[in-house]
Amino acid sequence: MSAKKRVAIQGIKASFHEEAAFKFFGEDIDTIECNSFKETFQKLKAGEADYVVMAIENSIAGSLLPNYTLLREYNFPVIGEVYLHIQLHLMALPGVKFEDIKTVTSHPIAIRQCNDFLDDFPHLKVVESSDTAACAKKIKEEQLTDTVAIANNLAAKLYGLEILERRIESNKKNYTRFLILTDKQVDIKDSNKASLCFQVNNNVGSLAAVLNIFAENKINMSKIQSMPVLGKRNEYNFYVDVEWKDTKQYDRAIRDSLKHTSNFSILGEYKKNDKV
Numbered sequence: 001m002s003a004k005k006r007v008a009i010q011g012i013k014a015s016f017h018e019e020a021a022f023k024f025f026g027e028d029i030d031t032i033e034c035n036s037f038k039e040t041f042q043k044l045k046a047g048e049a050d051y052v053v054m055a056i057e058n059s060i061a062g063s064l065l066p067n068y069t070l071l072r073e074y075n076f077p078v079i080g081e082v083y084l085h086i087q088l089h090l091m092a093l094p095g096v097k098f099e100d101i102k103t104v105t106s107h108p109i110a111i112r113q114c115n116d117f118l119d120d121f122p123h124l125k126v127v128e129s130s131d132t133a134a135c136a137k138k139i140k141e142e143q144l145t146d147t148v149a150i151a152n153n154l155a156a157k158l159y160g161l162e163i164l165e166r167r168i169e170s171n172k173k174n175y176t177r178f179l180i181l182t183d184k185q186v187d188i189k190d191s192n193k194a195s196l197c198f199q200v201n202n203n204v205g206s207l208a209a210v211l212n213i214f215a216e217n218k219i220n221m222s223k224i225q226s227m228p229v230l231g232k233r234n235e236y237n238f239y240v241d242v243e244w245k246d247t248k249q250y251d252r253a254i255r256d257s258l259k260h261t262s263n264f265s266i267l268g269e270y271k272k273n274d275k276v
């Protein structure tokens with residue numbers, strides 16, 4: 001049996017998800033390629049993967065809202081996070097010249113991040129795909145000489161493409177945050193960050209009351225995201241990330257916030273890892 005960690009990602013090898021998995025676990029892992037985020041969770045549930053690496057937000061595109069719902073529905077603990085600097089290159093089969101290109105393919109998030117570059121070449125047809133690396137692979141497999149992919153260095157190397165134009169992203173400080181989940185028992189020492197989810201009444205000050213509890217206990221809130229509760233008008237799930245220095249204060253804040261919330265769940269407690 002392989003002792004390598006099996007890590008499920010949405011997308012294929014050399015996608016940004018694999019790059020994020022490498023950054024967290026190192027490169028000696030078995031990447032399990034999946035067609036959707038839901039499939040990554042199913043693989044974990046079925047015992048076909050040990051971990052899931054899943055994007056949760058991007059500095060330009062914002063939160064990946066359906067992924068918040070997956071977190072709550074599957075309830076696998078978040079055991080870590082990783083931030084990735086997204087560097088995007090234009091790549092083609094070796095020998096292809098920029099003048100030959102008719103079509104640009106990539107993941108919608110990557111395309112959005114290259115709008116300024118693409119605006120300069122309005123004759124290029126832009127086609128969205130499931131992941132950046134899949135676009136690179138298709139060019140290689142189908143020997144497409146009129147198509148380029150917007151992807152990362154890993155994809156250029158793995159699928160034998162040549163980089164025609166480096167760093168075409170509009171905003172050079174572009175990052176994506178990924179969460180790491182597992183169903184295994186993991187002992188996380190010195191955790192100082194948590195992802196929480198809860199509901200509050202639709203009354204004056206009910207959310208503020210919870211946020212005040214965090215403030216009073218010197219807990220820093222690093223993110224808040226709301227999502228409607230399906231089928232219930234004016235009801236929301238609040239997804240909150242908090243960071244602390246003193247575990248006692250965190251424990252007290254959790255205890256107190258339970259009194260002001262319903263369906264409270266700790267999605268995970270882990271070590272903050274926000275180096276890009």
Ligand SMILES: O=C(O)C(=O)Cc1ccccc1
Binds near residue numbers: 015086132
């Ligand atoms: O398409 C990929 O390579 C992905 O992993 C999705 C993605 C795309 C752009 C930024 C971050 C994640």
